[in-house]
Amino acid sequence: MASQEAATPQSQHVRTGVEAVAETLRGARSALVACHVFPDADTLGSGLAVAIMLKRWGVPVWVSFAEPSEIPSAFVTLPGARDVVRPDDVPDDVDVVVAVDSASSERLGVLASRIAGARETVVIDHHRSNRGYGTINYVDPSADSTTMLIARVMHALNEPITEDIAHCLFAGLVTDTGSFRWCGPAAHLLAAELLATGIDAPAITRELLDTHPFGRLSMLASVLGTAQLLPNAAQGRGLVYTIVRLADISGIPEDERETVVDIVRGTGEAEVAAVIKELSPDRWSVSLRSKSSVDVAEVASALGGGGHTRSAGFETDGEVEDLIASLVRELA
Template identity: 55%
Template sequence: MTSHGEPIDFGAAIRALTSARSVTVVCHVQPDADTLGSGLALALVLHRRGVPVCVSFAEPAQVPVSMRSLPGLRHVVAPEQVPHEVDVLVAVDCGSAGRLGALRDRMAGAATTIVIDHHRSNTEFGMINVVDAAAESTTSVVARLFDAWGEQIDREIAHCLYAGLVTDTGSFRWVRPGTHELAERLLGTGIDGAGIARTLMDTHPFGWLPMLSRVLGTARLEPSVHGGVGLAYAVVRREDQVDVRSEEVESVIDIVRTTAEAGVAAVFKQSRVVENRWTVSLRSRDSGPGADDGVDVAGVATTLGGGGHRFAAGYTAHGEADEVIAALLTALG
């Protein structure tokens, strides 16, 4: 049931969760605050209802430092501790099964699978799919699920939901009607909105600065890409990541995307483990819910095996850096 802003029927998901005897919540690899905030909020509600629940993601090995203040982390388990059989498995903020990484195999052992997401490129890989492509974050979809379910959003749950909302809206730069209303409601529970945003988005170790200096030194501008829209990109190699966390690496795209001469931004991040594997982040100008102009980078990412939002997407590629960059230039045209 994919929606583009129309009301969603949460009935099937609520019935499955209400009758569940055990639940596994799976977040996407390299989790951000939207996927982990959604997963933990759901776990907190299920635990309150007395349902055995665990939350996990395939990689990295630990919860990113910036998200360790999120309530409910006691429900997070290592991938190898995720049961192979469960009553209900819920994938949150995942556009495709591939985004589950090594935990994709747990879907086969679930009696019921539910997908809760807001990516326009979502492949609806669950038995029950709750996808609102117009929603500003997956946590906002989860908030509406709780309302339909009659579950109270307390302070801990609000903290998790707000984390996804503030990050996926870029500190409320990309909003839709109702976004600020939801934020006000969550803040009304007593959470520290400024503190949450600062911890998630504005706090970096000193090592981030020299890493940023090296990486931005690789930045290139391709002004003729996509009929003159232009592409700005940078490359993060394995050696650049030695003294920084994954969230520092992920933040580079937010700087590259500010380039005035390019309508598309990309950051190529070399795997710390597999030399010729790269994760690629894409952004398009005026990104955010409700925007109609700009390049559809989700479409570009999909052709390269990934997906995402119209103006914010990503994919995984293999090969030498020059080959991976050339493939993106070809896809953009």
């Protein structure tokens, strides 16, 4: 697997900060806005907001993600979502690549190959594990969402945040903060600014967080019914975990498995929650959450992933029993 450093053109001077991003976007002749694989509302909301702004300037722009092959149904109502293209439809020689909410180039999947041919690569992200794989890096782990950073870029450009952009930014903000349950004052201030544009915040929230297919109920019955509690894990603070197998999500969108962790994390007897999702036989994606005292980003990093202090994840191969044993060891 290529390193983050290898993805950055070594001949170019690396710059950081919001002003460098603003300057680069102003000079873009064409752009690929790359979202991470299995996109969430933060990466798509960030990417679509940037694309709307660039299109307003007349810049040719493509928004894309590598996997899955179709945009998740929960996000089709985001402004500009229907213009998202598949990686094969992105030109090989775009002027600027803008990677949003992606802690490493690997998280871009096949779109990472476009970095080598770009004049500049702009990385905008809030993950602590991001070490800067662009020629322009704006990484702020204190931000509650990447859409918060996109709003700062627009402020630096003196670009108006219109209702369609506000819709995209709010989508990332409300989801990454858990409906503002874990965030700082800056998130509330931005929310007030976005609501002032006239967006229907309750409708956006309902569409993203409270609307699910009927088949999800049987999936939850199967998955939650097999959850396990390890009260002695995490130095006695407790670990609760469950497994989402491919058979559990048969007939429903794959992104529905991502909603399981927010239910499991409510277990009162456990500080840490883990949802182990089967990607293919003996291939797993693990979502980790903690309440207040365990840094799950450190745990995920030790197992090949990364993330935030209270929300992180990793992918791995092998037997699920070995995966669980490794997780328990890292929590010790």
